[in-house]
Amino acid sequence: MRKILASVDFGSDTLKLIVGEYFKNKVNILAVATVPSKGLNSGFVTNAGELIGKLKELFKKGEEMLGLPITKVIATIPANEVRFHMNEGYTTIEEDIGMVRSIDIIRSMQSSAYNQIEETEELATIMPIHFKVDDEIVLNPIGKQGKKCSVKTIFTTVPKKNVLPIVKCLNKIGVEVIDTTFTSIGDYYEFENKEMKTEVGAIINMGHMTTTISIFNKGILTNTTTLQMGAIDIEKDIAYMFKVPKKEAKDIRLNLALAHKRNVSEFNKKNYTNKDGEKITVNEYEATEIASSRIEEILKLAKKEINHLTKKEIHYIIITGGISEMANFSYLMEEVFGHFARLGVTKELGLRSNIYSTSVGLIKYYLDKMNLRNQEFTIFNYQQLDELSGTGRKININENSILGKIFGYFFDN
Secondary structure, eight states: OOEEEEEEEEOSSEEEEEEEEEETTEEEEEEEEEEEOOSEETTEESOHHHHHHHHHHHHHHHHHHHTSOOOEEEEEOOOTTOEEEEEEEEEEOOTTTOBOOHHHHHHHHHHHHTTOSOTTEEEEEEEEEEEEETTEEESOOTTOBOSEEEEEEEEEEEEHHHHHHHHHHHHHTTOEEEEEEOHHHHHHHHHOOTGGGTSEEEEEEEOSSOEEEEEEETTEEEEEEEESOSHHHHHHHHHHHHTOOHHHHHHHHHHTOOSSOTTOOSSOEEEEEOTTSOEEEEEHHHHHHHHHHHHHHHHHHHHHHHHHHOOSOOOEEEEESGGGGSTTHHHHHHHHHGGGEEEOOOOSTTOOSGGGHHHHHHHHHHHHHHHHTTOOOOSSOHHHHHHHTOTTOOOOOOOOOHHHHHTSHHHHO
């Protein structure tokens, strides 16, 4: 079976839809679509009507590129007010079978979360720390002989307001949400390597309205926090200093400002009209001075938050998100964190920008969940897969409740 999945990243500046196929240990991008966000603020739905309109536009773009309807997705949700839980669960292995099957993994993980979640909350993630078959600790128990399969998990919960409005908006346009999770989970899976699976580290995503700092211990999210600061604050600073409207401030950030003043030029300049109707000229040096000051502030605050989030030794720091795409960002990153931090690089063809790190990582995350269960999944039926594989077919490669989660795609399929 072809493993094809779709994800939607609900960014405050841009909605991003990705369709990717997992093949030969890589995600090959089949379709990518973006539209400006509306009806969202820091990942929360503020105007469902506006958001639904934008989602229709987004999916139309993706479906035109793919040539098939996209009706199942993984979606991001805000990590605000997240709660972390550690618990154990188990299931008895059927005597006539005597070995662990996918259903035993499902039942043991279900048991670890059962009756642990408040009525006002939703299950966001559930990650196994390790399994036991009888008294033997194993990472993957599938096929092991025994009488009892138990698991130790870390699972997270968030208020229903983080999840249900997003799910309802997608349902309104005929799209089913097969899973929801945090942006940081997607980022981790996009940049994951062998060392990260055994170490403690941090991932910083510098977005449009927020900056998220997350701690991972051996691949498991153990803590996270969100700063209400991002690219929009750079634009506000620029708008204030040059007395220009928001649109012009964004243009200055995108086309003149660098993240660090090294090798900037006063001769690279553009003309604008300020709020008083006066013609002004802004050069690269002036724009960079304002932008780099704000970015440095965000990075230093993120560094402090890492120390608050964990007392364990940090072995890696990865920085991603739209701000990290700014020229000279690595210079400023090194000044704040030294050689300890590295810039996340999204490498998939058609997605060579860190604004997509979460989107493609969500697909890898869900595939990992399926692999744990020894199962395969695709968003298309056999007829659609045949159509997708048809001779001469051309694809443009371009840039409700706890039970609903537990007994949904992760636990029932």
